[in-house]
Amino acid sequence: MPTPAKLPVKVESVIRHTDSVKTFILQPLKPCPRFKPGQFLHFALETYDPGGFWPESRVFSIANSPTRRGSLRITFAVKGKFTRRMYEEVKAGDTRWVKLPYGSFFFPDEAPEVVLVAGGTGITPFLSYLEHALDTGSKSRISLIYGVRSPEYFLFGPFLEECRRGLAGFRSRVFVEDGRPAGEGIEVTKGIISLDEMLKRPAGKAEALYFLSGPLAMIRGLRKILLEAGIAAEAIRVDEWE
Ligand SMILES: Cc1cc2nc3c(=O)[nH]c(=O)nc-3n(C[C@H](O)[C@H](O)[C@H](O)COP(=O)(O)OP(=O)(O)OC[C@H]3O[C@@H](n4cnc5c(N)ncnc54)[C@H](O)[C@@H]3O)c2cc1C
Structure with missing residues (x-):
């Protein structure tokens, strides 16, 4: 280093x-x-x-x-x-x-499946990872789950569109607490981040690596949910900001 x-x-x-x-x-x-x-x-x-x-x-x-x-x-x-x-x-x-x-919040160079979970400005380390994935032609399946308070805080729509176009394995899910639309063509789920849908999928669950970034309360809550769903502690990496 x-x-x-x-x-x-x-x-x-x-x-x-x-x-x-x-x-x-x-x-x-x-x-x-x-x-x-x-x-x-x-x-x-x-x-x-x-x-x-x-x-x-x-x-x-x-x-x-x-x-x-x-x-x-x-x-x-x-x-x-x-x-x-x-x-x-x-x-x-x-x-x-x-x-x-x-810092030592590192991502693997290649992994079968990577799940990025960001609250608000907690998306910033993932922007670096995604831009790097675009530049290096990553083959990983990457899911981004991004939660914001209201649409004004949904900051990187055009970049996420670039990821959708440039990364074959990329998909994203956006949660807006007040449920208002976050931009044209962006599907929004009302409420705070939920991992239910992600955890329902039998395929990939065992080999996915989960990265959590954002406020401490959000990270602690989501980490607990992942552990209760049977995800191994080593498969969960966190970037705590407080
Ligand atoms: C790894 C990591 C990455 C982060 N990335 C981002 C990011 O990309 N975007 C973002 O918005 N936020 C990020 N944060 C959070 C950001 O660092 C804090 O929000 C910021 O420090 C708040 O500073 P403040 O002084 O305005 O707030 P305050 O609440 O006044 O201070 C925040 C903390 O700074 C420390 N501090 C206070 N006074 C001093 C001093 N005199 N010298 C040194 N330290 C002091 C204390 O630990 C205090 O709790 C990150 C935090 C971490 C740990």
Whole structure:
């Protein structure tokens, strides 16, 4: 695993999704180390002085594939003071600092069946994995189960469409708590994420690997359901954000 590196990045663009969620596209101003889908970076607001300490930072999953590391992407939701400052202060053209890679939420290079379960912005490590799968022509059967509070938080419709077109084994299921439509051609199930349908299928169940990412309460609840359904603990991987 490469040693983490500290790099200045130019903020190429800032995408505002909602009044609390934004994406930053960041261009590394020094060579970006290799990373794996599922890993995260530290984002700092203040300038790093190489002779001094690393400034206060927070961690965010890298939302792009390592095959496209000329440009780094993070998507975040405002939670406390730091992410509020990120939302309000960071502008296109700024130079900020990141350090990466960190984390051991890894995906297999190839697996017969992969089930990705994301709540809200918890989808970010899966975006990296899916983009990587597109770039490397993955043959895995990949199911994405994605739950959001309301349609404004359903962020990556066009990318999921690209996955449907480019990945033979890809399918997705979208849950919207309030049941409102999430976009043209997107089938929505009202309510919170349910794994019932996934677990009903006899085929594949034994060999599937389950990846859970999102709020702690969601992860703990879904992990319990998977274990009760007889899924082996080793087949369940979690990316806890708290
Ligand atoms: C592996 C991982 C990946 C993540 N990926 C994403 C992502 O892609 N998108 C996303 O929206 N969120 C992600 N998160 C969550 C994100 O890191 C938190 O939402 C963010 O830290 C909230 O920061 P805040 O200061 O605004 O909130 P706060 O609630 O104020 O702080 C959050 C936590 O930061 C720590 N903290 C507080 N003060 C300091 C300080 N001075 N120095 C250092 N740490 C401090 C504390 O542990 C605190 O509980 C991820 C978290 C993890 C662990």
